[in-house]
Amino acid sequence: MSRYTAVTDEDLKAMLSAIGVGSLEDLFADIPESVRLGREIDLPPGLSELETHDHLAALAARNRHCDAETSFLGAGMYDHYVPAVIDNLLSRSEFLTPYTPYQPEISQGGLQVMFEFQTAISELTGLPVSNASVYEGPSAVAAAGYLAKLETRRSKLVASRGLHPHSRAALRTHAAGYGMTVEEVELNAEGATEAEALAGALDDDTAAVFVQQPNFLGTVEELGELAEVAKSTGALAICAADPLPLGILKPPGEQGIDICVGEGQTLGNRLDFGGPSFGFFAAGERFLRKMPGRIAGETRDTDGRRGFVLTLQTREQHIRREKATHNICTAQALNALAGVVYLSWLGRRGLVELAELMLRRTHYARKALGLEAVNPGPVVREFAVRVPDLDGLFECARAKGINPGYRLGRDYPEYEDGLLVAVTERRTKNDIDRLAALVASVREGVVA
């Protein structure tokens, strides 16, 4: 008996007797001898709770996390503050331990949360319908590509190189399955997507155009122009967006974007070395019946009381099987709850205040570093600069407990000397000044 099972000797006797077999082994009679393991699994014996805790804690201690250094690392996930209410609410068994709400009468809490989440995402993106979450950002981009295929029956996808490298990679991986090709469009000299370059890549077999707001370098894109280019050939305009900057940026839905997807980590989710977080998927009304994933809808019960259900389930795999609009089953309900609690905690004005603070500190940081900008145009939370001695900067910074950011050369050979710097509300002026001083000292060849 392990500590999570509870069969006493007496139970075992009574249960086997009720079943009508002599031993536990007899229950496995259907498994042919030739496919039985015939030995113990080769794993260590079980540990006590204390030993397991200490082993996991020792592993955790070998990671340099964001409290252990001053980090300017972003590139898709960001070190934002997660308020205490989120830890408190997410740890409640009532939210943590139910399954997907297949029985709405006993799942009204989870269903109403989904409905509120959908409302908040719809507000941020400026698009009328949102689902209740998908896995995460890049696979949400791939899901939008699949919707574009279902909608247009065309075979080509065009993606700006301003789209996150992981999103472009996930799009290519998934598109190989649903039979589409992906063509990339270079960024211009200012690190922005150029409408003309985009137009040049489109043809009448293009199902969709993908851009990102702000793009991977942090540039605020001219979404309206780009959406217009897409639409001129009948392609869908798809935008991957970071929901937090959308607090001050014009909503994609107000600029002709058909589908807005994105990574939701910035909304109240921890970094967790990359997941779990949530992806969101919002779109125009006409796509409602082609959306992937769960959607909560409002209705009434037999007594006329307000209630919520999973709706439009005939899109989904458990009903529609091979004709489903996507195969997704388990999504990210708990992470989406963190998202809607976070947005409610910030509130209408708080979201703007937070985004404006990031905006100002980011512009301050770009100026303070005094390096050549890869993308000199407008940015919100992140920007890219060229660093003459990137290795030297990292060596020096690491020794001082600073993580200067992300090396762009890992994904962009054209920016081999590029550094992507993220400034969240957790990075103060003092932190920024320390990084700037370091940059200056490395440039002068002075290793302090």
Add this chain to the structure above:
Amino acid sequence: MSLDPREHDTVTIFERSREGRRAFTAPECDVPDVPVEKLLPASQIRERPAALPEISEPELVRHYVTLSSKNFHLDEGFYPLGSCTMKHNPKLHERVAALPGHARLHPLQDPEYAQGALELMWRLQGALGEIAGLPHVSLQPSAGSHGELAGLLLTRAYHEDRGEQRTKVLTPDTAHGTNPATVTMAGYQVVKVGTDEHGGVDLGDLRAKADDEVACLMLTNPNTLGLFDRNIEEIKRIVDGVGATLYYDGANLNAVMGISRPGDMGFDIVHFNLHKTFTQPHGGGGPGAGPIAVSERIEPFLPRPQVVCRGGDNGAEPRFDLDHERPKSIGKLRGFQGNFGVFVRSYAYICSLGADGLKDVSQVAVLNANYLKARLAEEGIAEYLPIAFDRLCMHEFVLSGQGAKDKLAIKTLDIAKRLLDHGVHPPTVYFPLLVDEALMIEPTETETKERLDHFAGVIRAILAEAAEDPEIARNAPYTTPVRRLDEAGAAKRPVVRWRPDAENPGDPDRAADATASGTGAM
């Protein structure tokens, strides 16, 4: 304003908003207060703030605590939802997942400074590979269905590497809905294989449909009827004969850990549902994780990046790294390295249980299922809810509600709804599709005999009550925060967000002509 507390509690957070309230105070702006208009182009500035709620922290907390109280959950009671493996979620896991070294670690941290995280992933890969009997593991897929998609993309890459273009994937008619949905998304055509009289794959049908156009057979064993397919070796021979791959849907792995391994059965690709077998809490619909384990011939195509261990020989400290150089890889399935927070919980679980504990899990899961099946085969129940295939089952079993429908004039849905009044979660209903009025029951190993006995007693009571007055079940539930909901109306005129100016979506006209119906599929 209504004074009915139940009415008051359905107010959305948006309706609770009052201008000027707040839960958030912004940190001080310590840099120059440059106007936004100078930093952003006019064309991209939001004209009006997003209409998010304005609410104080106390009211925010009350709102969500009140909502939470309307959820039935695993820590509250029995949850025998077939195919979903609703086992206890050990509380230690939340504590270790929240350690700053895990929770506050950036996914792009240099591997040199993330050795603990990479070692944890490496160790979890090793353990999952050993449990599955397939040595090569990718933790990347986000959930079971994502793992299935990965499996078919790997299958496609494998065949294309051999210069073959195949078009079809075989799935049994008992398969989880995700299987055929995945086949379509992966660009293949679904070909259904029938079920024989013992509940296994119909070998004659399989032989007839297996040809060199077939890329893969997707199977779960034990299958969704909870039955171990005794012909697994013959199935493997047939699939091998046409050069297809064999895919294992690991949703039902909880039945066979330490007893029989998919790799030893001949499977090429397995996905794990870490949120089922390996205790990641379901969270009301996620997060999960769907790692895959594969055979030698599939390994070259695994997603990027792979966690690798370099060195460690001759007493040297091993170094863990992310290997992006995989020329034949299908590429990335998602961002970063996968749902690491889920890996922490599942790894803690495997450490706690060890080899013998994992075997104990499967043995007790099968014991509990067979015991409950025996209790539900007693007189007073079995004549209404006969077992679909009368054999020893594995971790779950399927009853048919046809008897109750014929003899008591109540449907499986009515039984499910009446169970809600008794404080237990209903089984998965109306799945698998080949059983009429199906109830699919998976008790899991973490339930005690007393809980199982109680459930059998409740089922007996509901049937006895229906024999007296079927109307009671037909109109159930009565004690839940809401009663049966108008799902048809919700789909006909979808209201999927709150709007300040919208018509009342539950207007009396709509409520009046509502035919309350339920889809109870899993």
